Amino acid sequence: MHIDDKHADCCDENVVHDDLIHLVADDMPEEEELYDLAELFKVFGDTTRIKILYTLFKSEMCVCDIAEVLGMSQSAISHQLRVLKQAKLVRNKRDGKQIIYSLDDVHISKIISMGLEHVKE
Amino acid sequence: MHIDDKHADCCDENVVHDDLIHLVADDMPEEEELYDLAELFKVFGDTTRIKILYTLFKSEMCVCDIAEVLGMSQSAISHQLRVLKQAKLVRNKRDGKQIIYSLDDVHISKIISMGLEHVKE
DNA sequence: TGTTTATATGAATAATTGTTCATATGTTTA
DNA sequence: TAAACATATGAACAATTATTCATATAAACA
Secondary structure, three states: OOOOOOOOOOOOOOHHHHHHHHHHHHOOOOHHHHHHHHHHHHHHOOHHHHHHHHHHHHOOEEHHHHHHHHOOOHHHHHHHHHHHHHOOOEEEEEEOOEEEEEEOOOOHHHHHHHHHHHHHO | OOOOOOOOOOOOOOHHHHHHHHHHHHOOOOHHHHHHHHHHHHHHOOHHHHHHHHHHHHOOEEHHHHHHHHOOOHHHHHHHHHHHHHOOOEEEEEEOOEEEEEEOOOHHHHHHHHHHHHHHO
């Protein structure tokens, strides 16, 4: 009763629960890995960025055209492209005055289409 | 030159770009669907919620035990479980005094493991 | 029935974030 | 070289959000 009694007033007398708690807690992935994972999904968690990714599925495109497709300011798009690039979801190359953006990850479309399946239910 | 000249000073003379813009813009999914998709990913975009989902992969569990596994307050966990439930990612059932939470979607583990693949690269 | 236990929830606060505006950087063209 | 164009970026502001604290709800038990 006194051994393994970590928490004071909640689920207290249940030894089975305590076993389960340690079992699950010990198997939790690294803090940093979970943080990175959450950061990745955070990037998908914005309509503008989702639209940009959708756009780049179709074709690589310069910043100005992406802004035109989405009907948003060049600055707003540029800021979001930076976020996407930091997450290694897009890459860019220069073509004269323009910077051409394209998708930089094979998992993206799978992740998104899987999310869509869930949403559509 | 005057026809199809939607934007004033950017990518202006390039008719090919204008074609591309309309092609891509017309194929964009419904605003509401994209919004829902972003909302779904937003739910994954928090370390606490990711940890809760990871925990529930292992086993269904009462609120108090989840709080214990994560070393967080019961209130914080309860708030987050509500978010997860609204997103239909978890469900609950009553068992006496306790409420037992479990995963409520087959896509979740696929989505998360795919995200992990990307992060690990 | 009254007390204890487990969970939920509203309000408040601190932190994060998306867009706008102004401007800087870097390339092309006249 | 100067002007025009495409993109990037810092600061500011508004909006959203995760946690805490206090308290409400609801079941179990004495």
